[in-house]
Amino acid sequence: MTVVTVFHLVGFQIPENIKFLIFFLFLMIYCVTICGNLLIITLVSYSKTLHSPMYFFLAQLAMSDMLLSTDVLPNTLHTVLAGNTIIVSFTDCFTQFYFFAATETVESLFLTVMSYDRYLAICKPLHYPLLMNHRLCWTMIATCWTLSFVTQSLHTFSVSRLHFCGNVIDHFFCDLDPILHLSCSDTTIVQLETTALSAVFAVIPFIVIIVSYVYIIITIFQIPSITGRQKVFSTCSSHLTVVFIFYGTIVCIYLVPKRVQSWNVTKLVSLLYTVVTPLLNPMIYSLRNKDLKNVVGKSVRMFLNLDVSRHQNVQMT
Template sequence: MKEKNVSRITMIHLLGLQTPHSITFLIFFLFLLIYCLTICGNLLIIILVSYSKSLHSPMYFFLSQLSIADILISTDILPNTLYAVLMKGIIISFSDCITQCYFFVVSEGLECLLLTVMCYDRYVAICKPLHYTLLMNFQLCWVMIITCWVLSLLVGLIVTLTISQLDFCGPDIVDHFFCDLDPILQLSCSDTATVLLEVTIVNFVLAVIPFFIIIVSYVYIIITIFKIPSITGRQKVFSTCSSHLTIVCIYYGTIVCVYLVPRRGQSWGITKFLSLLYTVVTPLMNPIIYSLRNKDLKKAVANIITTVCNCI
């Protein structure tokens, strides 16, 4: 057990990405562009699903919730990251750091659960098409969404409350661009066994179990697709879940590399790069992937553009 110190950390110094000075403004404007596109792209999906009657289905309802989670994680991470890029680091209060950690846990847990719910929706649509309307009614959809939000908020609260009870005696430097769990725990001079156990349970509940459910669901989906006699029919059915599968591969691929692969021999530079993928890039890619691969969304956008042009 680490020895406790009398002084307690009140401020945290985040080192940020530590980019070369010559490309500071380039990185800043790149991240600013990514943030603006992420917010606009996800807001567009939320607006389209809300106002377009052709998109009033469980799949797009879940997609709008995923967009809310993407906006939450981007807003939690990117504003501080932008400031840190310009200032070559950022000093924030310990309470702000814990708050950022809380919203990070909530949004990432929500994303995992929503991807699982969306996978179940595709499983029912492809494997049990005759029972889809009965099984995926909007009452069940609301129950699933509320469960996802409540579970994510509760888990985030439990983890961050436990962390806040620890003693943090220094150093006050975190070599990261946001307050992630692991670098924060490294600053503690208390016994972190309880928190580490909680984090392990959280990872199992919010990441491992959902990922296992997604894998099993896609095994059944692929088996069902191969039973379709025509190649055109297979391609048409597979196209309905290809966007979701792409996002799952990107999202879980980076999470596995960051949290489940042993850190021994892995530099913080690589860890920060992988963290950028699921905290910055994935929220940007979600609306792009769904928009490019989905005819219904394209049609809804075209209808809105036509309506606006006619009004003008």
């Protein structure tokens, strides 16, 4: 049996006349994604007004978004520039799959932790400082990162042990389904592992998020004033928007029957959660969160004032 040592990533079938346009579009998306998420991490780290559990978890989500985008987009840029098909080694392909699976898992867990944080803040405000303390925050974050990377390393090892009869992956990155399509081994065990991991790290977290927001909505409706309701809901509206985008795309790609999808449709939907979601997350939180907007505005004003002061000092000298 021939041992597969390289894979051919097909990527997108892009006409030659718009190849460079698509390349610069993806490059711009990557740069904006990195800068946007890095800005959130920087603001949360250095602004005292953002030193709270909600923004601590947001900074962790931004880190996972940067990791996901860096895992997928550079290869995508390569496929676009190289004429839609590139050759990647066996090790590189499974390394990319490992980091993709781990970051998707950790994002799901982070969104769950953030929903629990919002539940405590809104439904149990008097006990919130005691329950959501510094130690618990770090414990939950460390658990999310560790669980995600350890479990996905075991899963990736299982997939990599399969025998492959082909090496052409009709996708723009090394995802599980295109890889399994090339296997000539019995994939029953791998499929069972995938189902179990999906249940533990996607279905159960989604249920926890839904239950949390049911309690949150009930609590919000118990607030007598409309202004009070709007103020409380605004603290979790950004997170709820991100949850809908994240799980909505996952449902589209993994729960819609495969016979209904073509590989082109799969690629386009995959773009949503690998490229678009990491780009939108910082924008959603920045535009819909008053605290972040205030800190950004304050930072811009300080920079402009500093620049004006320097200019005046130069003129005086």
